[in-house]
Amino acid sequence: MNIQVIAIGKTDSKALALLISEYAKRLGHYVNFEMLWLPDIKNTKALSEKNQKLQESQLILKKVKPSDHLILFDEKGKTYSSVDFSEHLQKRMNSGLKQLIFVIGGPYGFDESLYQRAQEKISLSKMTFSHQMVRLLVVEQIYRAFTILRNEPYHHR
Amino acid sequence: MNIQVIAIGKTDSKALALLISEYAKRLGHYVNFEMLWLPDIKNTKALSEKNQKLQESQLILKKVKPSDHLILFDEKGKTYSSVDFSEHLQKRMNSGLKQLIFVIGGPYGFDESLYQRAQEKISLSKMTFSHQMVRLLVVEQIYRAFTILRNEPYHHR
Numbered sequence: 001m002n003i004q005v006i007a008i009g010k011t012d013s014k015a016l017a018l019l020i021s022e023y024a025k026r027l028g029h030y031v032n033f034e035m036l037w038l039p040d041i042k043n044t045k046a047l048s049e050k051n052q053k054l055q056e057s058q059l060i061l062k063k064v065k066p067s068d069h070l071i072l073f074d075e076k077g078k079t080y081s082s083v084d085f086s087e088h089l090q091k092r093m094n095s096g097l098k099q100l101i102f103v104i105g106g107p108y109g110f111d112e113s114l115y116q117r118a119q120e121k122i123s124l125s126k127m128t129f130s131h132q133m134v135r136l137l138v139v140e141q142i143y144r145a146f147t148i149l150r151n152e153p154y155h156h157r
Numbered sequence: 158m159n160i161q162v163i164a165i166g167k168t169d170s171k172a173l174a175l176l177i178s179e180y181a182k183r184l185g186h187y188v189n190f191e192m193l194w195l196p197d198i199k200n201t202k203a204l205s206e207k208n209q210k211l212q213e214s215q216l217i218l219k220k221v222k223p224s225d226h227l228i229l230f231d232e233k234g235k236t237y238s239s240v241d242f243s244e245h246l247q248k249r250m251n252s253g254l255k256q257l258i259f260v261i262g263g264p265y266g267f268d269e270s271l272y273q274r275a276q277e278k279i280s281l282s283k284m285t286f287s288h289q290m291v292r293l294l295v296v297e298q299i300y301r302a303f304t305i306l307r308n309e310p311y312h313h314r
Binding site: 019082107125127130 | 170171172173175176236237238239242264265281282283284285286287290293294297298301312313
């Protein structure tokens with residue numbers, strides 16, 4: 001199974017981009033992993049929040065194949081412990097999926113079209129973190145999941 | 158009111174340390190803010206998890222004054238949305254506290270002595286993140302809280 005993380009816009013902070021790519025590299029030892037940073041929507045200042053969300057979601061949907069399993073990170077999503085998340089990931093891998101895509105929204109979240117397409121929603125926290133920082137949390141959590149499944153010492157139970 | 162964040166050990170990743178100090182600097186515009194990275198416990202490989210937790214907690218307790226209000230980040234803590242957290246912080250500031258201390262545990266959490274001393278426990282997420290990454294989440298969240306209280310555009314409601 002391939003795992004892809006999709007987000008809109010490049011990661012502004014070099015330090016953050018570096019940390020994210022470190023985890024992505026480590027993840028590559030366990031699974032076919034790819035991060036897809038889609039280009040920013042232009043002229044967002046001239047757009048309503050609703051319109052920005054719509055354009056971002058359309059951009060993301062163009063990258064999704066019919067067979068892909070889509071998981072959105074969303075504040076209204078299901079919460080998991082890291083161990084539960086790793087078991088959930090294992091189940092998805094066992095189900096014969098070709099590709100699992102995790103999607104990180106922009107500052108205003110997702111358009112309804114993306115909610116309709118997605119199979120699952122996961123919430124990282126009741127708290128809001130910067131959507132750029134969420135990228136780091138997501139790759140770290142997927143990496144952690146694999147170390148849990150492999151019984152490696154990264155995660156302390 | 159002063160706000161202090163205490164954690165054990167320096168932040169290993171330079172990129173992470175840079176991000177943390179950026180938020181700490183921004184926070185300094187709103188409040189007397191200080192981060193206290195206590196030295197690592199030596200020879201942890203020779204210690205049981207329980208002993209490491211004990212020594213770490215003793216080190217932290219030495220830094221705490223009787224009048225300090227202590228909040229631990231702990232997986233069994235209360236969860237807040239960012240807006241609720243900002244209101245909670247406001248209440249603490251209104252109560253005439255001299256110093257509020259947030260404590261981030263090591264990889265194994267806290268010793269019972271620290272649980273006894275602390276007034277509150279807050280959980281960032283059901284998921285576990287690296288305890289070094291938690292430092293970034295904590296400073297970002299305190300920063301976010303102040304931008305919410307000041308009605309500044311950093312947080313999108």
